[in-house]
Amino acid sequence: MLDTHKLILQVNKLGVRRSERWLFRNLDLKLSSGEIYQVVGQNGAGKTSLLRCLCGLLPEQEGDIAWQQDDEMPIIPLFYGHLPAVKPELTVLENLLYHPINGNFYNGDVIEAALHEVGLGAYFDSEARHLSAGQARRVALARLLIADSKCWILDEPFTALDVKGCTWLEGIISSYVKRGGSVLLTSHQPVSLDVELKVLEIVEDMNSHV
Amino acid sequence: MTFQEFLHMGGHGFYVWSSYGIALVIFVGLYLSTRLKNKKLVEQLQRRYRQEQREQ
Amino acid sequence: MFKRLLKRELLRQWRSRQDVTNPLIFFLITVSLFPLAVTPDGELLASISGGIIWVSALLAAMLSLESMYRDDYRDGTLELLLLQSGSPYLVVVAKIISHWVTTGIPLVVISPVLAIMMHLPTHAMTALLSSLIIGTAILSLIGSVGMGLTVGLRQGGVLLSLLVLPLFIPVLIFGASAVTAAGMGLEYSGQLAYLGAYLAGSIALVPLASVAAIKISIH
Amino acid sequence: MTWQWFNRLTSPKSYFDITDWLLPPMLIISVILMMVGTYLGLYDSPIDYQQGNTVRIMYIHVPTATASMFGYVVMAIAAAVGYIWRIKMAHMAALSIAPVGAAMTFLALVTGAIWGKPTWGTWWVWDARLTTELILFFLYVGFMALHSAFEDRELGDRAAGVLAMVGVVNVPIIHYSVYWWNTLHQKSSISVAGKASMPVEMLTPLLLMMFAIILFCTAISMYRIRNEILDRERDKNWIKERLSA
Numbered sequence: 001m002l003d004t005h006k007l008i009l010q011v012n013k014l015g016v017r018r019s020e021r022w023l024f025r026n027l028d029l030k031l032s033s034g035e036i037y038q039v040v041g042q043n044g045a046g047k048t049s050l051l052r053c054l055c056g057l058l059p060e061q062e063g064d065i066a067w068q069q070d071d072e073m074p075i076i077p078l079f080y081g082h083l084p085a086v087k088p089e090l091t092v093l094e095n096l097l098y099h100p101i102n103g104n105f106y107n108g109d110v111i112e113a114a115l116h117e118v119g120l121g122a123y124f125d126s127e128a129r130h131l132s133a134g135q136a137r138r139v140a141l142a143r144l145l146i147a148d149s150k151c152w153i154l155d156e157p158f159t160a161l162d163v164k165g166c167t168w169l170e171g172i173i174s175s176y177v178k179r180g181g182s183v184l185l186t187s188h189q190p191v192s193l194d195v196e197l198k199v200l201e202i203v204e205d206m207n208s209h210v
Numbered sequence: 211m212t213f214q215e216f217l218h219m220g221g222h223g224f225y226v227w228s229s230y231g232i233a234l235v236i237f238v239g240l241y242l243s244t245r246l247k248n249k250k251l252v253e254q255l256q257r258r259y260r261q262e263q264r265e266q
Numbered sequence: 267m268f269k270r271l272l273k274r275e276l277l278r279q280w281r282s283r284q285d286v287t288n289p290l291i292f293f294l295i296t297v298s299l300f301p302l303a304v305t306p307d308g309e310l311l312a313s314i315s316g317g318i319i320w321v322s323a324l325l326a327a328m329l330s331l332e333s334m335y336r337d338d339y340r341d342g343t344l345e346l347l348l349l350q351s352g353s354p355y356l357v358v359v360a361k362i363i364s365h366w367v368t369t370g371i372p373l374v375v376i377s378p379v380l381a382i383m384m385h386l387p388t389h390a391m392t393a394l395l396s397s398l399i400i401g402t403a404i405l406s407l408i409g410s411v412g413m414g415l416t417v418g419l420r421q422g423g424v425l426l427s428l429l430v431l432p433l434f435i436p437v438l439i440f441g442a443s444a445v446t447a448a449g450m451g452l453e454y455s456g457q458l459a460y461l462g463a464y465l466a467g468s469i470a471l472v473p474l475a476s477v478a479a480i481k482i483s484i485h
Numbered sequence: 486m487t488w489q490w491f492n493r494l495t496s497p498k499s500y501f502d503i504t505d506w507l508l509p510p511m512l513i514i515s516v517i518l519m520m521v522g523t524y525l526g527l528y529d530s531p532i533d534y535q536q537g538n539t540v541r542i543m544y545i546h547v548p549t550a551t552a553s554m555f556g557y558v559v560m561a562i563a564a565a566v567g568y569i570w571r572i573k574m575a576h577m578a579a580l581s582i583a584p585v586g587a588a589m590t591f592l593a594l595v596t597g598a599i600w601g602k603p604t605w606g607t608w609w610v611w612d613a614r615l616t617t618e619l620i621l622f623f624l625y626v627g628f629m630a631l632h633s634a635f636e637d638r639e640l641g642d643r644a645a646g647v648l649a650m651v652g653v654v655n656v657p658i659i660h661y662s663v664y665w666w667n668t669l670h671q672k673s674s675i676s677v678a679g680k681a682s683m684p685v686e687m688l689t690p691l692l693l694m695m696f697a698i699i700l701f702c703t704a705i706s707m708y709r710i711r712n713e714i715l716d717r718e719r720d721k722n723w724i725k726e727r728l729s730a
Contacts, residue, residue, distance in 0.1 A: 019637040020717060055349055057484055061571075079349055083342025089281035098274035099343065103352035105270045222538040222603050229542045229596040230523065233549070236592050237519075237701065240585060241512075244708045251715045256728050258719070411651055415644045419634045428630055429648060432623040433655050436662035443669060464658070475651050478568075482643045 007032045007068050008151050008182045015062030016049045027206040036183040041202035047186045051153050055079045076102050078149035084140040088129035101147035114145040134160045154185040268356050275364030286368050293326035297380045308385040315384030316445030323373045330369040331409040335417040355473040362406045370402030393448030397441040400461040404437050407468040414479030495574045497714045498723045511704040518697035525690035542600040548695040550593040552702050556586030561653030568646035576642035581709035585702045587625035593618050613667035620659050624652045
């Protein structure tokens with residue numbers, strides 16, 4: 001599905017500032033397909049800011065981020081943030097039908113398969129406001145299965161998931177990486193994957209310790 | 211033109227002088243507010259730097 | 267892509283129908299306040315009715331601007347839309363059109379009823395409708411920029427009107443005068459032409475400004 | 486060479502060094518000019534055949550109105566430069582000009598109203614110029630309100646920058662639509678003495694006051710930029726040396 005070892009993302013000398021305080025500077029990163037990085041650092045070190053910055057949600061203050069071209073369209077990473085991005089007044093099915101992923105929309109059967117896989121098959125026509133926090137996150141996780149994004153950026157994907165859910169998600173991530181996907185994730189809990197997990201530590205000045 | 215007439219301004223003295231008065235208040239106010247802010251900032255920063263010296 | 271985005275917006279507005287009808291009721295109440303406050307007699311009302319209907323329509327449409335981005339911002343879908351749709355401008359345009367259709371058009375539809383209540387001469391009705399249609403569209407456009415700037419703020423509502431109303435004054439001037447001119451039997455196509463020009467200008471500039479504004483508030 | 490000059494201007498440290506010696510003379514000159522202008526305007530210039538002495542209010546009203554309009558445009562340009570090229574100094578400049586511009590607009594409105602009382606008999610006349618000033622005042626207040634609504638100053642800069650850019654596009658539109666609206670309802674016939682048709686004894690104090698007031702506003706804004714730099718770059722060591730010296 002995805003050819004392996006093709007450069008996905010090139011970041012050099014990236015610096016992100018949070019109102020006059022530099023979270024980190026001179027960050028370099030080369031992410032190619034089939035690679036997975038866990039971003040570590042103490043709380044407030046700027047893990048989430050880094051992920052949001054890579055997605056273009058946060059204007060980078062220094063350095064540049066270059067997403068490679070994939071058939072002359074820049075790669076759009078699938079961002080899974082703190083908010084599950086689920087509209088309470090729409091039903092679960094509508095939530096996935098009417099929200100674009102990776103630049104286009106998907107039709108019913110792909111979505112139904114993903115919902116079944118995520119264990120929400122029975123809820124597809126109930127309004128999202130009735131869902132629990134964990135179920136809402138599962139709807140967001142279903143998006144990972146639906147789209148064939150080249151890169152996943154997951155910010156604390158394991159929160160609000162029970163043990164079974166965590167092992168399930170670890171399996172999904174491992175198979176995605178094996179198929180050549182690239183992942184950047186942060187997690188407080190330990191992550192056990194059967195693929196090689198590289199670590200990217202965020203400190204004040206990145207080139208001091210690399 | 212005696213000073214009295216100058217003040218009286220042909221009946222319009224009140225209007226002319228009030229507008230010049232308000233103008234003066236605003237110009238002086240602008241200047242003072244900037245100076246005061248500067249003084250406050252400088253003092254605050256100096257206190258902070260002394261604090262930092264003490265800690266080192 | 268755009269069709270589905272527009273469908274999403276309309277579906278979302280349809281699901282929360284309640285806050286589509288609120289601006290209409292507000293519009294009705296505000297207009298009927300003026301005869302109580304000023305004078306019930308037809309003469310005076312007729313001459314000021316154009317302006318009153320226009321101002322009330324403007325305020326009513328302002329009320330519902332909040333629904334454009336705020337709840338999408340709160341539950342994270344605004345981020346997803348901007349990122350995953352490939353082009354944030356389409357998202358903004360879809361939201362503006364859906365806001366115009368769900369609040370602007372209903373205001374225009376019930377404005378003749380109010381015009382009769384305000385003794386607006388009947389031959390001025392077409393002027394009222396045509397100027398309001400363009401006016402509400404322009405308000406959705408300018409409102410989208412103001413909303414983009416204040417979506418991340420807690421007390422954004424009041425600030426929103428402070429930002430949007432001054433920018434809307436030229437449209438109000440020409441819109442209201444189109445109706446009063448028509449009321450007096452004068453030619454009002456000049457005013458409409460101006461409104462059209464303003465609309466065209468804001469269609470060109472607003473998506474750019476709104477996306478920039480949202481990107482700031484999303485941070 | 487110009488790029489290097491531009492760099493020197495946009496670095497807060499060199500801005501501080503330049504304004505150290507530039508600001509005091511600017512301020513003093515503008516105050517002296519204002520005094521001379523007031524003396525000429527109040528004492529030495531002729532009275533208007535229709536309005537008598539109230540025309541002397543023009544020497545405050547017209548320059549402050551021009552300063553407010555000029556201030557908004559400069560503020561918008563600074564905000565645009567700050568937003569597009571992400572130059573913090575430009576954002577600080579825009580933020581410093583706003584209150585000065587708002588004060589000038591307020592002063593223009595007040596003197597305009599006071600001038601209206603004897604000439605048109607009421608405190609507030611919906612004259613085209615006054616109405617544009619009023620709307621300009623709303624734009625200034627909107628700019629400052631939006632900026633202070635953001636806790637993170639940098640976001641406030643960028644948001645207010647977008648607003649200023651949108652606002653400056655609208656200023657000419659507002660200007661002409663208010664003038665058109667005014668001619669539509671034109672009742673009062675006395676038009677304020679246009680600049681060109683004024684006798685030279687009136688023109689000199691007016692131009693003098695205009696230059697003095699704009700110079701004063703620029704000096705105050707530049708002074709406020711210094712405050713802004715102190716406030717925002719507080720932990721830079723060049724400030725530590727400068728302050729502890």
